[in-house]
Amino acid sequence: MTAELINLSAYCPGTVLDPVTRSPISAERLRDALPPSLAALELSSRPSVPIPGHLLDLFTGYRPTPLFEAEEFARALGTGCRIFVKDEGATPSSNHKANSAFWVAYHCAADGVAEITTETTGNWGIALAKAAAAFGIEVSCFIDQASVRARPDRVRLMTEAGARVEVVGPDEEGAGFDPLVLSANRAVSYTRRRPGARYIFGSVYNYFILPQTIVGIEAKQQLGRIRPDVVVGSCGGGANLLGIAAAFLVDKIEHGAPVDVVCAESELCPIVSKGRLGAYSIDxxxxxxxxxxxxxxxxxxxxVYIGGLGSTIVAAPVARFHADGLITTETFGDREARDAAELxxxxxxxxxxxxxxxxxxxVAAEARRRSSGNILVNISSTGRGISYA
Structure with missing residues (x-):
């Protein structure tokens, strides 16, 4: 297994900004919001970051996750393309969030954090609660009502994993109906009243993206001599997309590798195709x-519930690579996503x-427009309890 992760922030420096002045943030100011270890990672300009030994042992317990060829899915699509699937449903939390959860919990424990607070639509809260328990850290999760209605098991699973859970209503913080902002505002307000607590946003920032790059690094190793023509990831905050695509994006940037990286997004949150460049925060x-x-x-x-794709800001490398033409987008409605999942x-x-x-x-759209080629995608999470009706 790889002992190093890819630091995509090295390709877009100066994108972390002071929340008030909106100029590049200092390390000292960043430590007001983040634990010291995560603050240092956020501003790192190194192209790669080593995985600490204890974390490497934890990752080895469930990695590498499987990679398989979806031959029946390709046959049903009537395509000559080969479709390879990296299965991040095979993690302790049944989703790719486990990678970031162990990473965050490890560094918070090293910095003496007693309690982590966070917003979630469900999967991140489950992953963080399980990872933090391994380090003796308390977790408080704030989740919006739409997510609870869509996946009522999320609250139970977070609670069973040891988290304190609070459901946030749509009008409680005056932030319209952006569920992540509502939940983040409530988490921040709670954190400010809790000595020893630190708020950790579960997406977008470099400390969260870094450990996800292990997904694409492994996939590249598992594929061996097979090289994907297309790499597909979904984009809410960007961790899924950048995780599976990082190793191939670096090959494209540094060596001109001929690979298309496609961002799949919801028409209700077209963050990459219709997002505007600016200075954004989740709270x-x-x-x-x-x-x-x-x-x-x-x-x-x-x-509206759209799974984990409801972030109204995206990781800075996604914006940079899209602006540079390294990432393209495909936008779909809820019915198209459900039909593809059902197939x-x-x-x-x-x-x-x-x-x-x-x-x-x-993947289906790419496969239908190509007569041949290799497509790589990852299962970001399982759908236990999901109905596609």
Missing amino acids: DQDFYPRLRTYGLDRLLGDD FATTQGRTVALETGYQLAA
Whole structure:
């Protein structure tokens, strides 16, 4: 297994901004919001970052995750393309968030953090609660009502993993109906009253993206001499997309490798295709650092569940690579995502979460427009308890 991760922030320096002045943030100012270890990672300009030994042992317990060829899915699509699937449903949390959760919990423990607070639509909270328990850290999760209605098991699973969970209503913080902003505001307010607590946003920032790059690094090793013509990831905050694509993006940037990287997004949150470049943060209290990246004013639907794709800001490398033409987008409706997920479940015997459905819809679109080639995608999470009706 790889002992180093890819630091994509090295390709877009100066994108972490002071929340008030909106100029590049100092390390001292960043430590006001982040634990010291995570603050240092956020500003690192090294192209690669080593995995600490204890974390390497933890990762080895469930990595590498499987990679398989989805032959029946390809056959049903009527394509000559080969479709390879990296299965991040095979982690302790049944989703790719486990990689970031162990990474965050390890560094918070090293910095003496007693309690981590966070917002979630469910998967991140489950992963963080399980990882933090391994380090004796308490976790408090804030989740929006739309996510609870769509996946009522999320609260139970977070609680069973040891988290304290609070459901945030749509009008409680005056932030319209952006569920992540509502949950983040409540988490920040709670954190400010709790000595020893640190708020950790579960997406977008470099400390979260870094450990996800292990997904694409492994996939590249597992594919051996096979090289993908297309790499597909979904994009809410960008961790899924950058995780599977990082190793191939670096090859494209540094060596001109001929690979297309496709971002699958929801038409209710077209963060990459319609986002505007600016200085954005997930909370509106000038607490967390801003990023120079793409953002949307709001979701294009009221109190709607779109899986893990509801972030109105995206990781800075996604914006930079899209602006440079290294990433293209495919935008789909809820029905298209559900249909693709249902076809995958029928042909491959695997039920996946809604965000993976958007990825599979992009895979289907790419496969139908190509007569041959290799497509790589990852299952970002399983869909236990999901109905595609």
